[in-house]
Every structure is written in C-alpha cells, then in structure tokens.
Amino acid sequence: MTRIIITGASGVLGSAVYAAFSSHYTLLGLSHSSPDTRYTPIDLLDPVQVQKVWNEFNPDWVIHCAAERRPDVADKDSEKAQRLNAGVPAFLARLAAQMDHSLIYISTDYVFPGTSPPYLPSSTPDPLNLYGRTKLAGEHALLSFENCSSVRVPVLYGPVKKSEDSAINVLEKVVRDQSGKQYKMDDWQVRYPTNVLDVATFLRKLVELGKPLPKIIHFSAPHKHSKYTLCLAFSQLLSLPCAHITPDTPDPASTGQESVKRPKDCRLDMRETEELLGVGEGEAWDGVEVVRWLEGWFNRDKGEGEGEA
Numbered sequence: 221m222t223r224i225i226i227t228g229a230s231g232v233l234g235s236a237v238y239a240a241f242s243s244h245y246t247l248l249g250l251s252h253s254s255p256d257t258r259y260t261p262i263d264l265l266d267p268v269q270v271q272k273v274w275n276e277f278n279p280d281w282v283i284h285c286a287a288e289r290r291p292d293v294a295d296k297d298s299e300k301a302q303r304l305n306a307g308v309p310a311f312l313a314r315l316a317a318q319m320d321h322s323l324i325y326i327s328t329d330y331v332f333p334g335t336s337p338p339y340l341p342s343s344t345p346d347p348l349n350l351y352g353r354t355k356l357a358g359e360h361a362l363l364s365f366e367n368c369s370s371v372r373v374p375v376l377y378g379p380v381k382k383s384e385d386s387a388i389n390v391l392e393k394v395v396r397d398q399s400g401k402q403y404k405m406d407d408w409q410v411r412y413p414t415n416v417l418d419v420a421t422f423l424r425k426l427v428e429l430g431k432p433l434p435k436i437i438h439f440s441a442p443h444k445h446s447k448y449t450l451c452l453a454f455s456q457l458l459s460l461p462c463a464h465i466t467p468d469t470p471d472p473a474s475t476g477q478e479s480v481k482r483p484k485d486c487r488l489d490m491r492e493t494e495e496l497l498g499v500g501e502g503e504a505w506d507g508v509e510v511v512r513w514l515e516g517w518f519n520r521d522k523g524e525g526e527g528e529a
C-alpha cells in the first residue's frame with residue numbers, strides 16, 4: 221500500500237487531508253503541539269527527528285501542510301517563520317531526492333501582489349508581506365528537485381475545531397455577537413474561500429494521477445467574497461441583524477489599522493489545473509459554494525452539518 225506522511229495533520233488542512241487519504245493508504249500523520257493521539261508529535265525544525273521519522277516510515281509521498289499560516293504571527297517572529305515556512309520545505313525536498321519519494325508542499329496565493337489577477341502558475345510572484353515571502357522561499361527551495369511540487373491555495377475554511385482556526389469560519393462569531401460591540405469588516409480585499417475538504421480531494425486526485433506533476437499547481441474555489449459580504453450572507457443564514465458590522469473599504473494597511481500588508485486580489489488561474497486533470501473549464505473545482513457549505517456547518521448540531529472537526 222502507498223505510504224504517505226502528512227505534516228501538520230493536526231491543522232485545519234492537514235486533518236482534512238488525513239481523512240481524505242485514510243482509506244487505501246498507509247498514513248503517518250504528524251502534529252507538533254496537538255494532543256490528538258492519531259498523530260505523531262514531531263518538531264519539524266529538528267532535522268535529526270525528521271530524518272529518523274522519515275527513515276523509519278520510508279514514505280512514497282509526503283504532503284507538507286505544516287506552516288505558520290498567520291501573516292501577523294509570522295511578522296512578529298520572522299526568524300522562526302523563515303525556518304518553518306522556508307527552511308523545512310528545503311530540507312524535505314532534499315530528503316525527497318535522497319529517499320526517492322514525491323513531495324507536495326502547500327503554498328499560498330499570497331506569493332502574488334494582488335494587483336493584476338488572475339495569476340497563472342508561471343506569473344511572476346512578488347509577495348507583499350513576510351508570510352508570502354517565506355512561503356515563496358519554500359517554493360523556490362523545491363524547484364531544483366524532481367518529484368517535488370507546490371500547490372498554491374487561497375484562504376481556507378471548512379470543518380474546524382475552533383472557529384478561530386480559519387479567517388472565514390471565525391466570521392460566524394462576529395455575526396453572532398449581538399452584545400452591542402461594533403465591528404468594521406474588510407470590504408477591500410477580494411477572497412476566494414476554499415474548503416479544505418475540496419483541497420484534500422484534489423490532493424488525492426494528484427497523488428492518483430499516475431503522471432509527473434508540474435512544479436507549481438493552482439487550486440481555488442471560483443466565488444469572490446470580501447469578509448464583509450460573507451458577514452452579510454451569514455447574518456441572513458442565521459436570521460440575525462448585522463447593523464453592528466460596517467464595511468471598511470480602504471486598504472487596511474494604508475490606514476494603519478493592520479501592520480501587515482495584504483494583497484487586493486490574488487485570483488489563481490485554474491486553466492493549467494484543468495488541463496492537468498483532463499477536465500473542462502470550471503471543472504477542476506467541484507465543491508459546494510462557501511455560503512451554502514457553511515449553512516450546513518452552522519446547523520451541524522441540528523444534524524444537518526457536513527464533515528467533522
């Protein structure tokens with residue numbers, strides 16, 4: 221049976237990837253601080269530990285999801301973010317070459333400046349913040365190695381343990397907060413929220429494709445939203461007033477409200493992904509639209525939800 225290591229299996233994406241591969245594969249899911257006993261704790265910053273685990277498991281594939289994904293946190297400890305987001309993929313790519321296995325590294329649309337979407341895999345990256353720069357450095361580290369690919373995805377949501385684990389799921393809390401607190405919500409940045417369950421299904425298709433993968437692959441849901449328009453949609457779903465939420469239109473970084481610069485619109489062009497999968501236009505993503513999916517998630521306690529955290 222094909223043997224796969226999934227790093228960051230305790231994270232939002234990694235747990236969906238672990239579930240998607242759990243039948244028909246021999247898996248080793250890695251965590252760091254999570255108490256979840258399905259996963260093996262490891263510090264990916266320690267190359268000795270990594271080498272030992274890799275030697276013992278001898279993978280055919282590694283799907284590398286672990287990272288510091290929060291731009292603000294990455295900015296505060298740039299040295300650690302650089303080591304985790306760029307140093308670790310560089311080490312894993314070298315291991316992949318030495319041990320002759322394939323590696324998929326999860327990257328981000330934040331490698332682009334967001335000024336001229338849509339972006340092809342070959343478009344010139346120019347990240348606006350440190351997080352994007354560290355993730356791009358991770359991509360670059362893979363380029364000279366065979367059987368190593370980067371999959372760029374936009375903002376993620378899906379079945380989460382805590383809504384704070386996703387920049388999209390957390391908006392439910394804002395809408396539900398009817399305490400009188402006022403919120404200004406970004407209506408400037410164009411986002412393409414993509415469900416981790418769909419990313420996981422896509423990654424399984426890539427592993428099962430049976431042909432060499434391109435160096436850089438894009439995967440994104442097609443629907444445009446701002447955080448503000450999502451809040452409006454959620455307030456309708458939840459039948460809650462939303463007068464406490466007002467749209468914020470200027471670039472938040474230009475007004476000094478946010479220290480980390482964010483790109484305006486990084487839409488990932490999916491045409492090469494469609495060609496890779498051999499499907500028609502718009503068919504590489506076949507998920508449920510974000511608001512519809514979250515309606516099920518919000519109602520999960522009533523037995524209508526999809527997926528499990």
Ligand SMILES: NC(=O)c1ccc[n+]([C@@H]2O[C@H](COP(=O)([O-])OP(=O)(O)OC[C@H]3O[C@@H](n4cnc5c(N)ncnc54)[C@H](OP(=O)(O)O)[C@@H]3O)[C@@H](O)[C@H]2O)c1
Binds near residue numbers: 386
């Ligand atoms: N979330 C987004 O909106 C988004 C958007 C674009 C791209 N991405 C990319 O998608 C990938 C997955 O993101 P995510 O949202 O699933 O992140 P996440 O929920 O924050 O998960 C991060 C994972 O990394 C693990 N980890 C952190 N430091 C580690 C270390 N030193 N050693 C070993 N493992 C460590 C964590 O383990 P513990 O929890 O056990 O400590 C956790 O499993 C990342 O590469 C991210 O850059 C994410």
